[in-house]
Amino acid sequence: MIKVSIINDRIGRVIDFCERIEQVLDIPHELRLIPIDAPFLNLDHCGYPVIASFCATSSRPNELSEAPYMLVCTDYDDFEEIKDSIAHELVHYEQWRDGKSFTERGVAVRSRNILKLMEDYGN
Numbered sequence: 001m002i003k004v005s006i007i008n009d010r011i012g013r014v015i016d017f018c019e020r021i022e023q024v025l026d027i028p029h030e031l032r033l034i035p036i037d038a039p040f041l042n043l044d045h046c047g048y049p050v051i052a053s054f055c056a057t058s059s060r061p062n063e064l065s066e067a068p069y070m071l072v073c074t075d076y077d078d079f080e081e082i083k084d085s086i087a088h089e090l091v092h093y094e095q096w097r098d099g100k101s102f103t104e105r106g107v108a109v110r111s112r113n114i115l116k117l118m119e120d121y122g123n
């Protein structure tokens with residue numbers, strides 16, 4: 001019998017958090033979550049490290065041949081920051097899902113709402 005050990009406990013916490021997102025969010029697509037065992041992606045956003053990133057390989061939600069995916073770094077020190085980043089990227093997923101163009105407008109408010117809803121569900 002093979003027993004899998006999760007070396008980085010944060011990976012488990014991130015996966016656990018992501019699995020419960022559908023309690024508060026309508027995700028009618030296969031949205032792949034790819035955990036990255038690193039503190040942040042090798043990207044820079046206005047001087048801040050990028051912890052998560054939503055990537056859509058097709059411009060329209062109906063083209064399901066290639067599923068959208070989200071990269072999530074699991075080795076960042078602050079788990080609250082990881083959750084903030086996931087919620088932020090989920091708002092970009094919603095924009096994509098709803099056929100809207102990507103914008104940062106309203107993202108902070110909506111991502112706070114997502115986190116609040118998650119808290120209300122005991123996450």
Ligand SMILES: [Zn+2]
Nearest residue numbers: 088092104107
């Ligand atoms: Zn953004």
